[in-house]
Amino acid sequence: xxxxxxxxALFLKRLFRRRLVxxxxxxxxxxxxxxxxxxxxxxxxxxxxxxxxxLKPPSDVNWLGTDEFGRDILSRIIFGARASLGIGFLVxxxxxxxxxxxxxxxGYIKTLDAPIMRLADAMMALPDILLAIFLMAVLGPSAxxxxxxxxxxxxxxxxxxVRASTLVVSALPFVEAARxxxxxxxxxxxxxxxxxxxxxxxxxxTFIFAYAVLAEAGLSFLxxxxxxxxxxxxTMIAAGQQYADDAFWVVLFPGLAIVMAALSLQLIGxxxxxxxxxxxxxxx
Amino acid sequence: xxxxxxxxxxxxxxxxxxVDTLSVSFRQEDGVSTPVRDVSLTLHQxxxxxxxxxxxxxxxxxxxxxxxxxxxxxxxxSSGKIRFQTRAKxxxxxxxxxxxxxxxxxxxxxxxxxxxxxxxxxxVLTIGEQIAETVRLHLxxxxxxxxxxxxxxxxxxxxxxxxxxxxxxPHQMSGGMRQRVMIALAMACQxxxxxxxxxxxxxxxxxxxxxxxxxxxxxxxxxxxxxxITHNLGVVAEIADRVTVMYAGQVVETAQTVPLFRKxxxxxxxxxxxxxxxxxxxxxxxxxxxxxxxxxxxxxxKACAFAPRCPHAAALCEIHPPELELTDGGAxxxxxxxxxx
Numbered sequence: 001x002x003x004x005x006x007x008x009a010l011f012l013k014r015l016f017r018r019r020l021v022x023x024x025x026x027x028x029x030x031x032x033x034x035x036x037x038x039x040x041x042x043x044x045x046x047x048x049x050x051x052x053x054x055l056k057p058p059s060d061v062n063w064l065g066t067d068e069f070g071r072d073i074l075s076r077i078i079f080g081a082r083a084s085l086g087i088g089f090l091v092x093x094x095x096x097x098x099x100x101x102x103x104x105x106x107g108y109i110k111t112l113d114a115p116i117m118r119l120a121d122a123m124m125a126l127p128d129i130l131l132a133i134f135l136m137a138v139l140g141p142s143a144x145x146x147x148x149x150x151x152x153x154x155x156x157x158x159x160x161x162v163r164a165s166t167l168v169v170s171a172l173p174f175v176e177a178a179r180x181x182x183x184x185x186x187x188x189x190x191x192x193x194x195x196x197x198x199x200x201x202x203x204x205x206t207f208i209f210a211y212a213v214l215a216e217a218g219l220s221f222l223x224x225x226x227x228x229x230x231x232x233x234x235t236m237i238a239a240g241q242q243y244a245d246d247a248f249w250v251v252l253f254p255g256l257a258i259v260m261a262a263l264s265l266q267l268i269g270x271x272x273x274x275x276x277x278x279x280x281x282x283x284x
Numbered sequence: 285x286x287x288x289x290x291x292x293x294x295x296x297x298x299x300x301x302x303v304d305t306l307s308v309s310f311r312q313e314d315g316v317s318t319p320v321r322d323v324s325l326t327l328h329q330x331x332x333x334x335x336x337x338x339x340x341x342x343x344x345x346x347x348x349x350x351x352x353x354x355x356x357x358x359x360x361x362s363s364g365k366i367r368f369q370t371r372a373k374x375x376x377x378x379x380x381x382x383x384x385x386x387x388x389x390x391x392x393x394x395x396x397x398x399x400x401x402x403x404x405x406x407x408v409l410t411i412g413e414q415i416a417e418t419v420r421l422h423l424x425x426x427x428x429x430x431x432x433x434x435x436x437x438x439x440x441x442x443x444x445x446x447x448x449x450x451x452x453x454p455h456q457m458s459g460g461m462r463q464r465v466m467i468a469l470a471m472a473c474q475x476x477x478x479x480x481x482x483x484x485x486x487x488x489x490x491x492x493x494x495x496x497x498x499x500x501x502x503x504x505x506x507x508x509x510x511x512x513i514t515h516n517l518g519v520v521a522e523i524a525d526r527v528t529v530m531y532a533g534q535v536v537e538t539a540q541t542v543p544l545f546r547k548x549x550x551x552x553x554x555x556x557x558x559x560x561x562x563x564x565x566x567x568x569x570x571x572x573x574x575x576x577x578x579x580x581x582x583x584x585x586k587a588c589a590f591a592p593r594c595p596h597a598a599a600l601c602e603i604h605p606p607e608l609e610l611t612d613g614g615a616x617x618x619x620x621x622x623x624x625x
Contacts, residue, residue, distance in 0.1 A: 110357060173404040180351055180398075181418045181469060182391030191417070195408045 011275065021271030024264035031261055035081035044072035046079040046231050055247040065249035067240060073249060076231045077257050083232040084213055085261065087147055091212035092205050094151035099158020100201060104189045106159065107166025117163065120156035128153050128211070129218055136224040143226050150215055154208045161204045165197035199276035206269035210262040217258050233258045298369060300509045301327040301350070301477055306364035306379070308342075308349045311357070318362065320345050321533045324608070329476065332503060332510040334524035334541070336517065336556070342533035343513050347479045350378060350511070351396055352386035368394070371476060392422040394477040395470035399485050401463035405454035411438075411465045412450030415472050422473045437468040441498060460491035464498065471502060478503075479511045484519060496523050517560055521545060526614075529553050532589035539614035549616040549625065551594045588619065596624055 034041045043063075050070035058065045064073040106116040123131065135149035169175065170193055178192050213233075219225030220234025221241075228235050233254040240250030308320035320342040327333045337343045348354050350366055366378035371393055378386065398404045406414060415434045419425050425433055431450075438446035441464040454462055463483060470478060480499060484492040500523055503510050512523055520527055520541065527544050529537040529552065537550040548554045588594070591601040598620060606619045618624070 173398050173400050174406045176353065177396070177398055177404045177466070177469070178406070178417075179353055180390055180396040181472075182387045182389070182421060183417065184387065184421075187417075191409070192406050196406070 018271050018274070021267055024267035024271070027260050028264040028268065031081050031257070031264075032085060034078050035085050038078050038082055042072075042075035042078040044075040046071060046075040055243060055250070057247070058249055064253045065247065067236070067250050068243055068247075073236075073253055076236055077233065077254055080231040080233045080236055080254065081257065081261075083143065083226060083230055084216055084234070084258070087143060087150070087216045087226075087232070088209050088212040088261075090147045091150040091154060091216075092209045094147065095154040095158055095208055095212075096201065096205055098151065099155040100162050100194070102155070103159040103162025104166050104193060107163040108170050108185070108189055108193065113163075116159065120159045123153075123156045124160075129215060132215055132219055133222065133224045136219060141223075141225065141227055143230065146216055146219060146225050149219075150212050153215070154211060157208065158201070158204055161200055162197065165200050166193055169193050169196045199272075203269055203273040203276065206265050206272060210265035210269070213258065213261050213265070233261075297328070298375070299326040299367075300329045300369050301325075301511070302365075302367040303346070303350065304365040304367065306346065306349060306366060307362045308345050308354065308359060309362040310359050316362075319533050320349065322364070322608075323530070323533075323535050325528045325535065325538065327477070327509045327511055329509055330503065330507045331526065332500070332512055332524050334520040334527045335511060335513045335530060336515065336520055336527055337530035338515055341530040343530050344481055346530070347396070347481055347511065347513055351390060351394065351479060352378060352381070352383075353390075353396075368477070391418050391475070392473045393475050394479065395473075395475040396479040396481065397463070397466050397470050397483045399482040401459050401466055401483075401486060404466050405462055407454055410451050410453055411457070412452075415465075415469050418469060418472045433472075437472050438465070440471065440502070441465070441468040443468070459487055460494065463487060463491075463495055467495070467498060467502070471506075474506055475508060477509050477511065479513070481513045482515070485514075485516070492519070499523070517556060529556070534589060534617060535608060535615070536590065536617045537614065538616075539611070543613065547625075549611055549614070549621045550590075550618050551596050551624065552590045555593075555595075588617075590618075596620055 048071065050066070053062070053066050053070040054068055056062060056066045056070075062072050062074065064077065067073055067076070102116050102120075106113045126134075132149050132153050135152060136145060139145040139149060175188060175192055178188050183192070216225060216232065217234035217237065220228075220232050221238040223238065226232050226235055228239060236254040237251050237258075240247075240254070244251045303323060303325045306320060306323045307318055309316050309318045319340070323342070323346055325333065325335070325346075335343045335346065345354070345359075348359075349361055350368075354360065361379045364379060367375050368378050368389070369375050370389070376385070376389075378389075381389075405411065409417075412431075412434050415437055416430055419430060419433050419437075423433070434450060435446050438449065443449055443461060443464055449457075454465070457465065466483075478499070483499070484495050487495060496519060499510060499512075502508070510523075512519075514520060524541045526538065526540050528535055529550065531552050537544070537548065537553045539549070544553065545557065548557055587603065588597070588601045588606050591597040594601065600619055604619060606617045608615045608617045609621070611621070
C-alpha cells in the first residue's frame with residue numbers, strides 16, 4: 001500500500017510540474033462539472049424563447065448574449081456540453097472497446113493479424129469526416145447514431161495502437177512464461193498483455209475524445225449529426241452561422257467551447273503520454 | 285535409433301519422459317528448415333538430465349517442443365514422439381496432444397524456468413498474484429488456502445520474509461530473487477517434470493551456485509525430474525546425472541556425467557571439454573579453441589554435421605551420415621568412435 005501511495009504522490013508531483021496540463025485539466029473539469037450539473041449551473045432554461053430579446057449582445061443579464069430566438073447562449077453552451085462531451089465520452093468507450101479487442105487479437109493471434117489490419121487500413125484510408133457522413137447517411141440522424149458512426153470511424157486508430165503494443169509485449173518472456181504455466185489465451189490477453197499496454201491506450205483515449213468532440217460538432221454543423229433541436233455545440237454553430245455577420249457571439253462562444261474542450265483534451269493527452277512514458281520521464 | 289531409451293541402465297521402470305526421434309521444423313519464406321533432427325532422449329523420475337550444446341544446436345527448440353510452446357504457426361513437430369507419463373500413470377504423446385490437453389499439463393505436471401529472470405515476470409502484477417494465478421488455475425484453491433499455499437511456495441524457494449514479499453512487484457527484487465520467484469512459480473503445483481532453460485546464465489556466479497543448489501534440493505525433496513538446458517559444462521558437472529550433447533540439431537552423444545567427463549566418445553564432446561579453463565590448465569596442450577566454421581546452418585547434406593570442424597574427420601565422414609550407436613551406458617553419433625576410443 002505504501003508503495004502505491006508513494007507512486008501516487010510521484011504521479012501527482014509530475015502532474016503539477018506541468019502547469020499547462022494542469023490548466024487544461026482545470027478547464028476540462030469546469031466543462032464536465034457544469035455539464036453534469038447543468039440544471040443548477042445554467043442561469044436560464046436553454047429552450048425558453050424570448051423573441052423580444054433576440055440576438056442581444058453579451059450583457060449583465062445574458063453573459064454571452066442571446067441567439068436568434070432570444071435563448072440564453074451561456075445556458076445553451078452548458079446544456080450543449082452534455083450532448084457534446086457525452087457523445088465524445090461514449091465514442092471513447094465504444095471505439096476503445098472494439099479497438100482494444102480487435103487490436104489484441106491482431107497482435108497476439110498471427111492468423112487474425114492480416115484480415116483485421118487490412119480492414120483497419122481500408123477504413124483509415126478514408127478521411128474521418130467523410131466516412132462519418134457516409135455512415136450517418138446510412139444510419140439516419142440521431143445522437144445514438146452519431147456515437148455509433150464515430151466509434152466505427154475511430155476504432156481503427158485504437159486497433160493500430162493496441163496491436164503495435166501487443167506485438168511488443170507478447171514477445172516479452174513473461175508472456176511465454178505464463179503460457180508455460182498453462183494460463184489460457186484469454187487470461188494472457190486480459191491480464192498479462194492488456195495491463196501492460198494500458199498507458200498507450202489511455203493516452204489514445206484522450207486524443208479520441210478530442211477528435212470525437214470536434215467530429216460531432218462538424219457533423220452537426222453539416223446537418224449530418226444530431227437533430228438541430230438538440231442543443232450541442234455543433235448545432236448551435238450550424239443554426240447561428242447565418243446571423244454571424246451581425247451577431248458574432250452566436251457562433252463565437254460555442255466555437256470557443258469546442259476549441260477549449262478539444263485543446264484541453266489534447267494537452268492532457270500529451271501530458272499523460274509524457275508522464276507514462278519512462279523514456280520521456282527523465283526529461284521532465 | 286530409438287533404442288537408446290531402453291539401453292539406459294539407470295532405472296528399469298518406464299521413463300517419465302521419452303523423446304523418440306523427434307524432428308522439429310519451421311516454415312520459412314524460402315521453404316522449411318529443420319533445426320531439430322531425430323532427437324531422442326529419456327528422463328526418469330528424480331533424475332537430472334543435462335541437455336548441452338552451443339547456441340543454435342536445437343536444445344531450446346527441443347524443450348519448447350516438449351512443452352508444446354513452439355511458435356505457431358511457423359514451428360511444428362514434423363516427426364517423432366514425445367511420450368510423457370502423467371500423474372494418473374497414463375502415457376500420452378505430447379507431440380499429438382490437443383492444445384487444451386497440453387495446457388492442462390503445463391504448469392501442473394510440467395513446468396519451465398527461463399533464462400531471463402528480469403523479464404520473465406509480469407511487471408504489473410505482484411509476485412504473490414502471479415503465483416496465485418497458477419495455483420488457482422490448476423489446483424482450484426482460493427481465499428485463505430490460496431494465500432497460505434503461495435506463502436509456502438515462497439518459503440520453499442528460501443525467500444526471506446515471504447509473507448511481506450508476496451506484495452512486492454518484480455522490480456523491487458534482485459535478479460537472484462526473481463529467479464527464485466520463477467522457480468516458486470514453476471514448482472507451485474508440484475510438477476513431475478521441470479525444464480530449466482539456462483536458468484543461471486543471467487545471474488552472477490555466487491547466485492548461480494545458490495540457484496543450482498535450490499533446484500537440486502527441490503528435485504530431491506519432490507522426486508521430480510529435471511531437464512537442465514545449458515551450455516555451461518561446469519554447471520553440468522555440478523547438477524546432472526546424465527548428459528545429452530546436441531550439435532546442429534542432432535544428439536551426438538548421451539552418457540552418464542562422470543564417464544563423459546572422464547572420456548568423451550564423440551570428438552565434439554571432447555572438443556567442448558577441452559574448452560573448459562580448469563581442464564585446459566591440467567592439460568599440457570593448453571586451452572583449445574573449437575575450429576570456427578563459415579556458412580549457414582540448416583544445410584547439411586550427406587556429411588556428418590560436425591565433420592568440417594572435426595580434427596578426426598576422414599573421407600568417409602564427408603559422404604556417410606553417422607547413425608546414433610549404442611555405447612557402454614550411452615550412445616554416440618560418430619563413424620569413428622571405436623577407433624578414437
